[in-house]
Amino acid sequence: MKSVPEHAVKAWIRGFGVAVPRGATASSPEGVGTAAHGLTSPLVVKAYGPGLVHKSDAGAVRLGLESPPAACDAAAEMLTALTARGVTPDGFLVEEQAAPGVEVIVGAVRDPAFGPVLLVGLGGVWTEVLRDTALRLCPVTEADAHSMLDELRGAALLNGSRGRPGIDQDALVRVMLAVGSPGGIVDRLGDGFTEFELNPVICGPHGAVAVDARLLGA
Ligand code: ADP
Ligand code: MG
Numbered sequence: 001m002k003s004v005p006e007h008a009v010k011a012w013i014r015g016f017g018v019a020v021p022r023g024a025t026a027s028s029p030e031g032v033g034t035a036a037h038g039l040t041s042p043l044v045v046k047a048y049g050p051g052l053v054h055k056s057d058a059g060a061v062r063l064g065l066e067s068p069p070a071a072c073d074a075a076a077e078m079l080t081a082l083t084a085r086g087v088t089p090d091g092f093l094v095e096e097q098a099a100p101g102v103e104v105i106v107g108a109v110r111d112p113a114f115g116p117v118l119l120v121g122l123g124g125v126w127t128e129v130l131r132d133t134a135l136r137l138c139p140v141t142e143a144d145a146h147s148m149l150d151e152l153r154g155a156a157l158l159n160g161s162r163g164r165p166g167i168d169q170d171a172l173v174r175v176m177l178a179v180g181s182p183g184g185i186v187d188r189l190g191d192g193f194t195e196f197e198l199n200p201v202i203c204g205p206h207g208a209v210a211v212d213a214r215l216l217g218a
Pocket of ligand 2: 199200212
């Protein structure tokens with residue numbers, strides 16, 4: 001099973017109207033520092049390559065970097081720590097840090113009998129703990145996408161609660177449709193994928209940004 005690098009998946013899904021952070025790749029920590037000059041802090045640095053599927057678990061994500069030199073240092077520290085554990089990254093992604101919001105997973109899996117299924121759920125890194133997801137067979141309509149969100153046990157989080165504003169549900173629905181509607185990402189992948197996952201899509205009161213993107217080929 002072939003995993004496509006995060007930055008390549010992000011570049012591709014932009015063409016479907018999915019917002020992703022501005023970013024650049026580099027092959028060395030110094031390159032990260034140089035590439036970071038074109039970006040607005042705070043920044044995020046991630047290492048990519050074989051063996052780096054769950055990046056946070058591997059120590060391959062650093063958030064809240066306030067300057068290009070800080071991004072360069074973070075990449076250098078990451079490289080030292082990864083190398084000590086026998087992991088050699090192919091390179092680094094440095095990107096702008098999205099404003100905090102509600103973290104949502106939007107994904108697609110292939111059911112052996114029924115074909116592609118769209119998934120939406122609450123949680124970001126907590127998805128597996130919360131287990132609050134809704135599923136529909138693809139292709140989905142706009143009405144399907146809205147009803148999936150209504151189905152979530154944590155729907156109140158999306159609507160706003162305890163003084164926090166609700167999220168831009170239309171923006172989240174647009175991401176879901178980019179993935180699961182006719183002519184969308186899942187359609188275009190055809191038989192060529194096992195798993196596609198945007199986790200998280202960070203949803204704020206204005207807009208929704210896919211800050212992680214994973215594609216496992218067939
Ligand atoms: P992985 O899922 O492989 O561990 P992610 O790329 O999802 O790695 O990063 C881990 C977490 O870091 C995300 O769930 C999110 O909370 C945060 N994060 C990653 N990239 C960004 C970004 N560009 N802006 C804001 N938060 C980010
Ligand atoms: Mg992730």
